[in-house]
Amino acid sequence: MMRRLFAALMIAALMLGLQGCSSIPWIKPALENTGPSTERSDPWERFNRRVFSFNEALDAVVIKPLALGYRAVVPEWLRTGVDNVFNNVGDLWSAVNLMLQAKPRAALEMGMRVATNTVFGIFGFVDVADELGLERRSVEDFGQTLGRWGLKSGPYLVLPLLGPSTLRDTAALTVDFKASPPNLAFREVRDQNGATALQLLNTRVKLLNASRVLDDIALDKYVLLRDAYLARRRSMIYDGEPPEDDEPAAPAAAASAPAK
Secondary structure, eight states, X not given: OHHHHHHHHHHHHHHHHHHXXXXXXXXXXXXXXXXXXXXXXXTTHHHHHHHHHHHHHHIIIIIHHHHHHHHHHSOHHHHHHHHHHHHXXXXXXXXXXXXXXXXXXXXXXXXXXXXXXXXXXXXXXXXXXXXXXXXXXXXXXXHHHHHHTTOOOOSEEEETTTEEEEHHHHHHHHHHHHTSHHHHHOOSHHHHHHHHHHHHHHHHHHTHHHHHHHHHHOSSHHHHHHHHHHHHHHHHHTTTOOOSSSOOOOHHHHHHSOOO
């Protein structure tokens, strides 16, 4: 029982901590598209900074060392194949959210990508769809869907282990977690936990170089990650073309927006 509890805690730490790392590759393009100042979106900065420091310590002591060990043991071709499988399952959830966002054309394209990789790419191990021109245009989640239909993001919030979020995105996490690749692909809790650990170790390995660059250039990593996260989420909701003001799109406008 204690061994299972420890394993579950370790998996949870990996799963949640890596959420905060996921915005790193988006820092430069996100900040270039920042509209109005994001500082007023962070009324809980004192609390957020404390949680951020905890997450940083956890990554340094637990997550990053495990990722380095995973990279040293697992060959790159296998890591890439594993990553492709998880991306393929995640594309299915993206297709669902695109449909919920009233973007049938984009949803159909994503669905065709999933079907192609599942049938001809050994359940996505080989990204055959990309070679055929069916590129992954976007990664959609339920938080984006809520934002697409006018629900404001609310204050910025750094969650313990989870990392950067907002009130809206936090509320959507339950739905997104139920539709995560490990939960969609496996029924047994043990298999889900193992798949989650594998997926997130692979994700953290891909972020090793980006996180090192961030450590070297960031005078205030908290501010940089906060602004990058908020700008990225705003850009994703508006398909890369956010308006100049801070108001979210009305439902009618969202429904009439061209699919991408």
